[in-house]
Amino acid sequence: MMDMKQPFEKLVELHGATVLRVCRAVVGPSDAEDVWQETFLAALRAYPGLPPDANTEAWLVTIAHRKSLDAVRSTGRRAVPVGEVPETPSPHGVPGSGDAGNGLWSRVAALPDKQRRVIAYRYLADLAFNDIAAIVGGTPAAARRAASDGIKSLRTRLTATELEGESA
Amino acid sequence: MNMFASRPADPPSAGSLHTESPAAGTRPGELGPVDIALAPELITIEAGVLEHLHAGLAQRASNEGILDVAYRIVDTPVGKLLLACTERGLVRVAYEREGLDSVLNTLAERLSPRILEAPARLGEAARQVEEYFSGRRRSFDLPVDLALSTGFRRTVQQHLSAIGFGQTESYAEVARAVGNPKAVRAVGTACATNPLPVVLPCHRVLRSDGSLGGYIGGLEAKTALLRLEAEAA
Secondary structure: OOOOOOOHHHHHHHHHHHHHHHHHHHHOHHHHHHHHHHHHHHHHHHHHHOOOOOOHHHHHHHHHHHHHHHHHHHOOOOOOOOOOOOOOOOOOOEOOOOEOOOOHHHHHHOOOHHHHHHHHHHHHOOOOHHHHHHHHOOOHHHHHHHHHHHHHHHHHHHHHOOOOOOOO | OOHHHHOOOOOOOHHHHOOOOOOOOOOOOOOOHHHHHHOHHHHOOOOOHHHHHHHHHHHHHHHOOOOOEEEEEEEEOOEEEEEEEOOOOEEEEEEHHHOHHHHHHHHHHHOOOOEEEOHHHHHHHHHHHHHHHOOOOOOOOOOEOOOOOOHHHHHHHHHHOOOOOOOOEEHHHHHHHOOOOOOHHHHHHHHHOOOOOOOOOHHHEEOOOOOOOOOOOOHHHHHHHHHHHHHHO
């Protein structure tokens, strides 16, 4: 196993769920599956050239990051809603999660783009801030700050609303 | 629909839609990284979603010609068999006792790491294997890729298809048939390293005294195949 590359199937098995969680947090549930497929298709294409000792999860999240930007760009939408949004919240929660639009999911969705991405890459994909900085740009310290600001903001918003009962 | 574009940062409707008291049951200040990493809303994936995505991926990879090795696992009377193919044809049949992970690792190393489970690509092979085990098929009609074998071993493996259903040959007879009568031991090695057992019937090669010799799928499997063929012949 020393410098041997795993069958690609193994990567899908090991990281498929994590990448889907990241995609959902970053582009929302309705586009997440497209971004997931684009990510793994691009990864499969490039896989023979990946160094055998590469961190495959960080590599996949990097590709997912780029594909999610493509998805946002291609539909001409804005990932950061602040300032120019209609007053009505989307009626769509997350299928099967019990989130009717007011739970943690929605709070994460409402974060500024960079905070949301950093939180997804750090806490859903468990990447190190060094890897995250390489993906989103900037320094690891800035990535760490964005994560902590995001958590603080989520905390504040959750404090304002009662959690239990809403998702029932 | 883009949930992120259409939702205000702080939905004003939350209070009006729900009558629960906003204070009761709150967990102020408790939210931390662990809550996010464990939040069901963020991590739950409904049953079947990943399988569906995987199938779509395999299909698209296949269409775009970037799936170098496709495989499928089939159940047979001699246990699970792994069937793998390249663009050229069936490249590997493996018994479970060979260790399916280890077989896939070897395929990644020797052929290409672009490997996915893609049952649709092996529909015809799976059908013929099923027919063989139910006694309705006497020979396989599948394109075969012998990329995993070379030289004398390959020559021996190519000869195997000439041994008909229900027949057997000895290692010495096979050595003679491929024009190298002294290479009896090498014929044994060629059979033991047959990348396509069952389909290239190395189970039909026995010792000169009629005893079984070895088999990549185990002697029990070899016996089962010979019995199946004797009964159906």
